[in-house]
Amino acid sequence: MMVDFSEFVLRVLFSGGCGLVVGLDREIKGKPLGAGAFVLVAIGSAALMTVTLNFALSGTVEDDAIMIDPTRLIQGIVGGIGFLGAGAIMSPRDDGRLKGIRSGAAIWAVGAIGIACGLGFLKEAAFISVLIFVVLNIFDWLHIRGNK
Known part of the structure; x- marks a missing residue:
């Protein structure tokens, strides 16, 4: 069954809200990726997934030779x-360690939020957001306790 427009809006907005929960945490802590990036990834993933499902x-595809597999979009996302x-983790520190690993992993996980929505x-x-x-x-x- 196709997703109607009101359901599309709900899914996309809900996804953005979930992305905001994660993004605000990273933003407040001054991490490499801000809240906007998290919200946009969640919204974009949800919108792409819903449109692809529809x-x-x-x-509308007349040719039986064309196979439409929405799961391929998940791979692309x-x-x-x-x-x-x-990009979030490509900034090496002076001590040879990378920073931004958790933010990089978090933005990837927010994509899963968008896909789920x-x-x-x-x-x-x-x-997933919580x-x-x-x-x-x-x-x-x-990390803070370990540095004391």
């Missing part, structure tokens, strides 16, 4: 967001 279910994450799994997306937020804060806390 296209695959629309039956995951790979594409990997480039954003790499785009597919209609809003509860799962909310859970889990990412908790994990980031636990490791930030451990």
